[in-house]
Amino acid sequence: MEEYNQQPDVYSVSQLTNEIRSLLEEQLDFIWLEGEISNFRSPVSGHYYMTLKDQKSQIRAVMFRLQARYLRFVPENGMKVLAQGRVSVYAPRGEYQIKLDYLEPLGSGDLALAFEQLKQKLALKGVFDQDKKQSLPFLPQKVAVITSPTGAAIRDFLKVLYQRFANIEIIVVPVKVQGDNASSEMIEAIELVNRNLEVDVIILTRGGGSLEDLWAFNDEKLALAIRGSFIPVISAVGHEIDITISDMAADVRAPTPSAAAELLVFEKEILIKNLFQLEKRLTATIRSQLNNQAITVEHLSKRLKDPRKDMEDTLLRLDDLHGRLVRTMGNNMSGLRTRLEAGEQRLRVSSPYQTILLSGQHIKLIRKRMIMVMSRLVKDKLHTLTLLEKRAIDLSPLSILSRGYSITRKLPEKKVIRRARDIEKGDRFQILLSKGIIEGRVEKSDSEASFDK
Amino acid sequence: MTEKKFELAMKDLENIVENLEEGNLSLEDSMAAFEEGMKLAKFCSQKLEEAEKKVSLLVRESNGKHSKIPFELEDITKSE
Numbered sequence: 001m002e003e004y005n006q007q008p009d010v011y012s013v014s015q016l017t018n019e020i021r022s023l024l025e026e027q028l029d030f031i032w033l034e035g036e037i038s039n040f041r042s043p044v045s046g047h048y049y050m051t052l053k054d055q056k057s058q059i060r061a062v063m064f065r066l067q068a069r070y071l072r073f074v075p076e077n078g079m080k081v082l083a084q085g086r087v088s089v090y091a092p093r094g095e096y097q098i099k100l101d102y103l104e105p106l107g108s109g110d111l112a113l114a115f116e117q118l119k120q121k122l123a124l125k126g127v128f129d130q131d132k133k134q135s136l137p138f139l140p141q142k143v144a145v146i147t148s149p150t151g152a153a154i155r156d157f158l159k160v161l162y163q164r165f166a167n168i169e170i171i172v173v174p175v176k177v178q179g180d181n182a183s184s185e186m187i188e189a190i191e192l193v194n195r196n197l198e199v200d201v202i203i204l205t206r207g208g209g210s211l212e213d214l215w216a217f218n219d220e221k222l223a224l225a226i227r228g229s230f231i232p233v234i235s236a237v238g239h240e241i242d243i244t245i246s247d248m249a250a251d252v253r254a255p256t257p258s259a260a261a262e263l264l265v266f267e268k269e270i271l272i273k274n275l276f277q278l279e280k281r282l283t284a285t286i287r288s289q290l291n292n293q294a295i296t297v298e299h300l301s302k303r304l305k306d307p308r309k310d311m312e313d314t315l316l317r318l319d320d321l322h323g324r325l326v327r328t329m330g331n332n333m334s335g336l337r338t339r340l341e342a343g344e345q346r347l348r349v350s351s352p353y354q355t356i357l358l359s360g361q362h363i364k365l366i367r368k369r370m371i372m373v374m375s376r377l378v379k380d381k382l383h384t385l386t387l388l389e390k391r392a393i394d395l396s397p398l399s400i401l402s403r404g405y406s407i408t409r410k411l412p413e414k415k416v417i418r419r420a421r422d423i424e425k426g427d428r429f430q431i432l433l434s435k436g437i438i439e440g441r442v443e444k445s446d447s448e449a450s451f452d453k
Numbered sequence: 454m455t456e457k458k459f460e461l462a463m464k465d466l467e468n469i470v471e472n473l474e475e476g477n478l479s480l481e482d483s484m485a486a487f488e489e490g491m492k493l494a495k496f497c498s499q500k501l502e503e504a505e506k507k508v509s510l511l512v513r514e515s516n517g518k519h520s521k522i523p524f525e526l527e528d529i530t531k532s533e
Contacts, residue, residue: 138456138459139459139500158508166506167505169506169509171510171511172509172510174510174511174512271497271501272498275494275501278463278466278470278490279491281474282470282473282487282494285470285476285487286473286487289473289483290480
């Protein structure tokens with residue numbers, strides 16, 4: 001305090017300004033600053049002039065062309081930014097400002113912003129217009145792949161093609177896909193292919209990476225080269241979520257290198273599948289139709305009578321009938337013959353001849369026997385007769401008569417009278433005597449009279 | 454042109470198959486249609502198999518001209 005009072009220093013304006021400058025520029029040599037851009041302008045010099053402000057204050061800012069060159073986006077009014085720089089005093093006007101070395105948008109990052117800006121710019125130019133896009137050729141046979149020959153992309157791409165057995169000729173056009181000159185190499189490659197190679201499709205591809213890694217594909221000139229290609233371009237950069245300006249400018253975007261390969265073979269595979277199906281249906285149909293026809297023919301031919309067959313049948317039937325007839329006749333005949341024979345047999349058996357024969361024999365026998373019997377009988381009778389003769393002689397009435405007895409017979413009947421009542425009074429009678437006959441008439445007949453009286 | 458021809462052939466083939474499948478054709482017509490169909494199918498599959506399976510690398514020679522050399526990836530079927 002006392003020292004100030006003792007000797008108050010008097011500065012010239014320049015001195016003061018210099019003092020301020022050295023204070024500020026030494027103290028605030030490297031600072032980070034957050035603010036919103038306003039009053040942005042970029043004259044032909046290529047420097048960026050703007051004001052950075054917040055709700056209460058503002059500060060002028062400048063970014064010289066040397067630094068501005070490296071910015072991937074163009075600052076805009078209203079944009080909230082994080083800036084890095086140093087405070088500097090412009091002595092002639094007694095003004096201070098901040099000289100910016102680096103600027104990035106707050107929130108989304110500079111690349112994202114740059115991407116958005118380029119996208120808008122190219123969209124306005126019509127680079128992404130759908131009606132400018134060429135359709136992929138039918139069944140591409142020859143394809144140029146613009147990519148790094150050592151990267152993952154070409155490997156993934158070829159791997160899919162190998163797996164699918166795709167008959168496609170591939171020409172790998174080697175380029176850098178990352179870093180300085182990557183964009184211009186790719187542009188050259190696109191032009192080279194259009195000029196020198198007769199291919200159906202160009203595939204511009206790269207494997208996955210950071211936004212920075214893929215940055216070469218977010219290039220205005222590359223986008224224009226893609227758009228200008230006469231050969232349809234498929235862009236397949238990074239992973240599925242990565243979308244680059246190239247993807248949008250290309251005729252077709254494939255999410256990944258593998259997907260690009262699938263895109264090439266997809267249609268063909270569908271066609272092959274369709275063709276296979278059609279062929280299958282074609283042969284199946286004709287086969288079933290031929291089968292049906294064969295069955296129909298079979299049915300018809302079954303229904304269709306072959307006259308020869310008929311004749312054969314008739315002949316067979318005839319033969320059969322004939323055979324049966326002959327058999328039946330034979331059977332009948334033999335039956336008849338059997339019956340006849342049986343009849344004959346029976347007839348023979350029952351023949352009278354036999355009977356006659358037998359009878360004759362029988363008769364002979366009987367006669368013989370009869371004769372025998374008769375002769376015996378005769379003999380016996382003769383014997384008996386002899387005996388009887390002898391007895392008869394003994395009993396002969398004559399002999400009796402000779403003994404005095406007589407026989408009286410009624411006349412004319414000459415019936416021997418044994419009882420008186422056999423003859424009545426007046427009846428004639430005859431009496432036989434041992435010698436002679438006496439005839440008389442009955443005088444009296446008394447049946448009661450007897451010798452006793 | 455190839456596309457046109459191919460598409461027409463496929464379309465014809467489809468029509469023939471459908472006609473055949475409807476089964477209204479006489480046997481002779483069926484056989485004729487079948488033969489035509491097989492011809493078309495052969496044509497189509499030839500078109501599909503036409504391209505050559507080949508991978509080459511474009512290299513710039515010292516005279517500034519470009520030429521193609523066979524391109525081989527040793528580990529193509531192996532690891533990632």
